[in-house]
Amino acid sequence: MTTADIVFAQPDRLRDHEQDARMIFWALLVAILIHLLVAFFLAAFSGFFSPALPAPEKPVELTLMDLSPTSASKNSAFIETEDKNAPEPKDKTFESNANSIGASELAAAGEMPLPSQAGKDRPLMDFETNQYSLDSKGAQAQQKPASQQKSAQPAAQPEPITAAEQFALLTQKSAAALDAAAASSQAQSAYRRQKEKTHIAGNITNRGISSVNALGTPLGRYQKIVADSIGSRWYTYVDQKRDLISIGTLHLQFVVDRSGRIKNLKVTENSSNEAFASVCVQSVLEAHLPPIPPDVAQSLPPEGLEIEGLGFIIYPNG
Numbered sequence: 355m356t357t358a359d360i361v362f363a364q365p366d367r368l369r370d371h372e373q374d375a376r377m378i379f380w381a382l383l384v385a386i387l388i389h390l391l392v393a394f395f396l397a398a399f400s401g402f403f404s405p406a407l408p409a410p411e412k413p414v415e416l417t418l419m420d421l422s423p424t425s426a427s428k429n430s431a432f433i434e435t436e437d438k439n440a441p442e443p444k445d446k447t448f449e450s451n452a453n454s455i456g457a458s459e460l461a462a463a464g465e466m467p468l469p470s471q472a473g474k475d476r477p478l479m480d481f482e483t484n485q486y487s488l489d490s491k492g493a494q495a496q497q498k499p500a501s502q503q504k505s506a507q508p509a510a511q512p513e514p515i516t517a518a519e520q521f522a523l524l525t526q527k528s529a530a531a532l533d534a535a536a537a538s539s540q541a542q543s544a545y546r547r548q549k550e551k552t553h554i555a556g557n558i559t560n561r562g563i564s565s566v567n568a569l570g571t572p573l574g575r576y577q578k579i580v581a582d583s584i585g586s587r588w589y590t591y592v593d594q595k596r597d598l599i600s601i602g603t604l605h606l607q608f609v610v611d612r613s614g615r616i617k618n619l620k621v622t623e624n625s626s627n628e629a630f631a632s633v634c635v636q637s638v639l640e641a642h643l644p645p646i647p648p649d650v651a652q653s654l655p656p657e658g659l660e661i662e663g664l665g666f667i668i669y670p671n672g
Contacts, residue, residue: 432577433479435568443567450568451578457562468556469564476552477667481564486548486589545586572650576659580610580643588637588666595629601668602626604634611658612651614643626668634666 437452445456447467458469469481558566568574592599602625609617616638624631646658654660 448568454568456567464555473551583641598629
C-alpha cells in the first residue's frame with residue numbers, strides 16, 4: 355500500500371463517522387420526543403382514570419332571626435304580633451299568632467311590607483320597646499273549707515252522646531285544644547321577651563301604631579308557644595350565668611316532632627363562648643311543648659316543625 359493510497363482512504367472513514375454521529379443524534383432526538391409524548395399523554399389522561407375528588411361543600415348561609423321560630427310554610431313568613439283582637443287583614447302578608455292590621459308611624463320610605471319607624475339599627479324587627487318579664491304562675495287554687503266540702507253535692511253524671519255528636523267533637527278537638535293551650539299559657543304566664551324598637555323603612559301607607567298585615571293561624575299560635583317556652587327559660591339562665599357568658603350571637607336548628615319533643619338539635623353558629631352555647635341549648639332542651647295539633651301537623655313534613663336559624667343575641671350594653 356502506498357502513502358498516497360492511505361491519504362485518499364481517510365475521507366471515506368470520516369464520512370462513515372459523520373453518518374454514525376447523525377444517526378445517533380436523530381436516534382436520541384426521536385427518543386426524547388417519544389418520552390415527551392408519553393409524558394404528555396400520561397398527564398392528560400391520568401385524571402380520566404382516577405376517581406374525581408368530591409367538591410367542597412358551600413358554607414351554610416345563616417339568617418339572623420328573632421327569638422321566634424321560622425315558619426314551616428315556605429310561602430309565608432312568621433312574625434310575632436300582639437293579640438289586639440284585630441279583624442282579619444285583607445292583605446295576608448305574614449303568618450302570626452294573632453291577626454294584625456298594617457300601620458306605620460312614618461310615611462312610606464322603602465319597599466318591604468313593613469312600617470316605617472325610627473329606632474336603633476338592630477338585626478331584629480321590633481315595633482316597640484319593653485324589658486323582658488319572666489313567668490309568673492297564677493295563684494294556686496284555694497281549698498274549700500271542710501264544711502263546704504261535706505255539703506257539696508256530687509256532680510251529675512253526663513248523659514251519653516250520640517255518634518253524630520261525637521264526630522262533631524272530634525273534628526273541633528284539635529283547634530279547640532290549641533286555643534285552650536295558648537289561652538292557658540297566656541293566663542298563667544306573664545312572660546314577655548325583651549324588645550327594642552328598630553329602624554325600619556317600609557312601604558305601608560296606613561298611619562298608626564307600627565304593625566304589619568298578619569293573619570293569625572293555628573301554626574302561628576303553636577310557634578308562639580314554642581318561642582315563649584324557650585325564651586322564658588333563656589332569660590332565666592342568662593341572668594344566672596351573666597358573669598360567664600360573653601357578647602355575641604348564636605344560631606340553633608332543631609325539629610319539634612309531633613309529640614312536642616325536641617330532636618336533631620345543632621349549633622350552626624356561635625360568636626360568643628361555650629357558656630353562652632350551653633345556656634341556649636339548655637333552654638331549648640328543657641322547653642315543655644304540647645303535641646302539635648293534627649290540623650297543624652298535616653301542613654308540616656313527617657318529621658314535624660323544622661326550626662332553622664333560631665337566634666340568641668347578647669348585645670354589648672347587656
